Amino acid sequence: MITIIPYSINRKETWDAFVESSKNGTFLLKRNFMDYHSDRFFDCSLLVYAGISPDGEFKESGLTTKDLVAVFPANWDKENQTVYSHQGLTYGGLLVLPEVTQKEVLDMMQAILQYYRDYMQAVRLVYKPIPYIYSSVPSGEELYALFRAGARLTRRLVSTCVSMRNPMKMATLRMRQARKAVDHGFYIDRIIEGDIETLREYWTLLEGVLEKYHNARPTHTLQEMALLMSQFPKNIRLYIVRHEKRIVAGVVVFECRKVAHVQYIASGEEGRTYGALDLLFRHLINERYKQYDYVDFGTSNEDGGRYLNEGLIHQKEGFGGRAVCYDT
Template sequence: MFEVKRYSSDMAEEWNRFVAGSKQGTFLFDRNYMDYHHDRFSDFSLVVLHKGHICAVLPANVNGDTLWSHQGLTYGGLITDKKATTDDVCAIFQTINEFLRSCSIRHVVYKAMPWIYHRLPAEEDLYALTNVCGASLMVRHISSTIVMDDRIRFIESRKSGIRKAKRLGLQVAESSDLSDFWTILDNNLENKYQARPVHSLSELELLKSRFPDNIRLFMASDSDGKPVGGTLIFETPQVIHTQYISASPEGKASGALDMLFDYLINDYYSDKIRYPHAKYFDFGKSSDGDGHQLNSKLIFQKEGFGGRGVCYDWYSWDV
């Protein structure tokens, strides 16, 4: 009933067209995004065909005898068309497992897509993981998400930060200067976690040039115009996702992020004329490692803006 084969670069245009019209695809699965780090991951993406036409795709890479969906992406999973039924998806996973065995793949790590990204209900894969693949939950991260039509009021400490930022004359605006933001981000991660951003500055500039309508930077600046904090936004059909958030020591002391998110949540993205499809504002995960380490300070900040829990789950099974 279904045929599975590996993706090849000559299928890029057809792949991108399918993702754009799928139930749950975002620009992260566009090959112009996925392939920016092709040198870091051995691509093993799968294309599922029915009567010669694509009916599903699985963005993936291979590491040893393990298939990942996908190590270079925040979330992943099977991307399906609007016609896909539960029986279809169960049969697709049976066919995928048979194909993987023929390729000597022995294990699968599957990053399920959080439901907030589904344009239509699309959790048939979760049912198939349990009932076809015998998968088990491997990792669970917690994110903080705001329902834009039912926003919770900011807590007092966030309101206090907004008042301070206004007193000090801070300003918020969209910016095209990724280098200013990346410097703040890099310094912050280095000083606090001895870590570096997942994306280099050149990678962010490349991705923003490819997806100018989806990747946007908003910055807070002091009264002299000096950038003191910002967030890099990934816009998908119904989710506004903060890919990166960072502030300089001056920005932290002056309430820069409080003012910034007040503007984004309660003004910019709540404007139905400007952005009619914004259903969710997602701050991203606040758990580290395998999800067991909750960053309490970080999630306190996000929940202070009204964010509430959405899980980012990984599953695994033996083929």
């Protein structure tokens, strides 16, 4: 039997400890990351316990952390009577222990859906499952449970990932560009914890590149990224390429267990001309993350996956990456 408990701040340590012990949790699903923008979302996350209170209600009754078998990150959109898992995150979904079985996940999914129907009058659940590359063991149980619940696919984004256990050879063009960067005097640097000035300098470059080429802005502000880097110094890294001490390119890397997720990629005009990002990605793949399972370059889509940026994904594939889907 199952008991569902709504998340509250006094369960923060319990939540975070469970994310660490789960088979598919990453630091993005810890509360400090989820809650840095809590003013934008009404949290309705759940903790799932193996056991049921005597009166059969969805409430806590002598349950302990030993009984905790899953957590479910979620937020509530009252206007649309919709639960999201999770609007503020790249992915959400059910985090479970390695030993949890398919039948148990089916029961959990039914209990979660029933809870939201009964206690929030929800009419819809929008669910972004965690891609399989982030799981320590096979984790398709939730996908089957979604199928059984009548879920339908509404969005599919394609990310490009390099399998570090079986890497493909980099394209000749990418290697040639990396050598050009070295010949031009480019070199790689990684900022140390607390170096807000270098982060600010890079964020200025990033904002300029995004505005010029994509008419966009970073999802995180400089202040938000500085906060997250201070709270997760072992997980969030900034790597930059310099020329005569100037920043010409860079990336932010989220280190999620054995996956290095690359994002906030930017290169100025000089960096584009002389292959700064090619040099940086060659270093990350061949040296820095060679002991990881995957290097994930992120998605290359717009319009919910209906448009593929072929030039962008071709560049990523040149580093030996191939497709992994991010679904909703």
